[in-house]
Amino acid sequence: MKPARIAVICIAAVSALGLALVVRAMGNGEPAAPAAAAPVETRPMAKILVAAKNLEPGKRLAEADLAWKDWPVDEVNPAFITDGSTPIPAKPAPEGAGEKAGAAVERVAEAAGQMAGPGAKSDYIGSVVREPILAGEPIVGRKIVRAGDSGYLAAYLEPGMRAMAIAVTVESAAGGFILPGDRVDVVLTVQNEGGSSAVEGGATTAKYSSATVMQNVKVLAIDQSTRAGDDAQAVVGATATLEVRPQDAVLLAQAKSEGELSLSLRSYADTAGPSGATRAPRAVASASRSVRVYRGGEPEVVTTP
Structure with a gap:
């Protein structure tokens, strides 16, 4: 074998050995620090009062008919009933609306808040269902009649x-x-x-x-x-x-x-x-009319139905 070829083979072997040592040294080094996980953004939640089962009109609400359910704060309607643990921010007036429109929206939101707003579940036990409510549907004031409200007795009647x-x-x-x-x-x-x-x-x-x-x-x-x-x-x-x-x-x-x-x-x-x-009602006598009839000069009273 020619000397030049032998030299090339030796150089290649030394290079391969050096490369193997470098790779081994890199493997024994300190591990690279993991990239920091991006923070997961969570939506704030509020608890609202919902129907625990399907409720039919005329149903008088009991403890088992109601439940608290987590609901995104930014999707809470002012008419929903909350437990009061999470403050509900007021929704801004629509862009481009004038002062009068903004004031009207504020009054409507305030009225809705007074109609429902925060409260305890016990405040609504005994209320009567006015309209059908599906399981999981939020309880709103227009679908129930609370004791003392107008129409309560008519809704409470069987x-x-x-x-x-x-x-x-x-x-x-x-x-x-x-x-x-x-x-x-x-x-x-x-x-x-x-x-x-x-x-x-x-x-x-x-x-x-x-x-x-x-x-x-x-x-x-x-x-x-x-x-x-x-x-x-x-x-x-x-x-x-x-x-x-x-x-x-x-x-x-x-x-x-x-x-x-x-x-x-x-x-x-x-x-x-x-x-x-425990007894049957008496029949009410129908009204009758009396007519005086003269026959041969003698009056006679005739009763007609």
Whole structure:
């Protein structure tokens, strides 16, 4: 082999060995510092009140019907009900709007905030659903009726039922211990015509009789109170509003004209029995007309239907 070729081979071998040493030295060096991870931007969230299940009109809200749900703050509508833990910034007026338009938007937002805004879940328990609400849908004021709001009693009534008020006193309402939501019997006391009994001195006194005309009916309100306070033990009022069937409303109206009505409070353990009237309402006589007819000079009265 020629000397020149041998020299080239030696140079190549030395170069390969040097390159291997360089690569090995680089592998044993300190690791490069990892690039800093870019911060992940998170959207601020607020908790709003939503329906925990599908709610139908006439449903009275309970604890299990409501739930808190996380919602992006920048998407919270002023009509939504929040828990108040996260401040909701006011949305700016649209660009190009004048001062009057901005003031109008501010008033609308303020009114919406007063209508809903922050609150506790317990503030809405007992409200009645006015429009259908789907599960997970935010609760808004226009879809529910809270106790004390206009239209609450009409929404609270069961389908097909009627509300009718009767006058009561402390004595005729179980001393005021009858509260909205209780069940009662309606007792009618009438004076018997011509009935009397002898007493001392030869004086006479009228006889009275009493009977239950309605049983196990719900008390919707005492005066204008549809809910008793948390610590209320008694409610004294001048009227009691009862929930009755349409045909029972006729009987109750007749009973009011016959005598004095009293309410008898039923036990919670005795509310599963039949409910409604204990007698049929009397038929109302239709109006008739009388005509005087003269036959042979003799008058005769003829009644026509």
